[in-house]
Amino acid sequence: MLIVVSIYMLLDLQRLGRRVDRRFPPRPGERSLILSVESALVSYVRGQVALSLIIGTSAGLGLYLLGVFGALPNGQQYALLFGAWVALTEVIPYLGPWLGAIPPIIYALVVHPVSALWVVILFLGLHQIEGHLVVPKVMGSALRLHPLLVIFGLAAGAEIYGLVGALVALPVLAACRAIWEFFSGRVTLEPWDGETPLPADEAGLGRTLSP
16 A cells, blocks of 8 residues: 555645645745755655664674674674674664664573673673664754654554554654744734723624623
8 A cells, every 4th residue: 555655745746836836825935845854854765774774883883792702603704694684674663673682692592501691791782872872863864853742653553553653753754843943934923902992892792702
């Protein structure tokens, strides 16, 4: 169903863009609303790729060092493979780091059970650094959002809709930011004036309700 919906959206994107532009015309030199949302989503993809590369490289380098120092026998031979797997699973929020740790831990248990402890410590450290530092900084910079907003957005998405909510939380935040930037200069609220009569008074409702 996602594939079919994606095909229809790609085929009708230009027509949808023209309709949106007629309803919400962009200002001179400004991108249209559809292009602004699309750019925000592309920024999310770039941030996710950068995040996967950072965590995958860190995991591969950590496993390589464990192998060099003898904490994980022959770990340096499989560090590249395990690092690529970690980078791939990093796309999945929350579960990704744990899924990426499963193959190295299984390998360590088979080769030398004690070395599995070092692998677990390595991935626990990576998970803490990722959740509290790397994800907020990288995704916040890519989406132009405050790191705290990234953390709260992921937490709220996971709390409301579970894994699906965590997956769509950041793209939705990116799209909302683009929409807000597009409309922020167009929508203004009337200032509150204490001397201005209330609509109820203008319509005579105030006199009707008064004793």
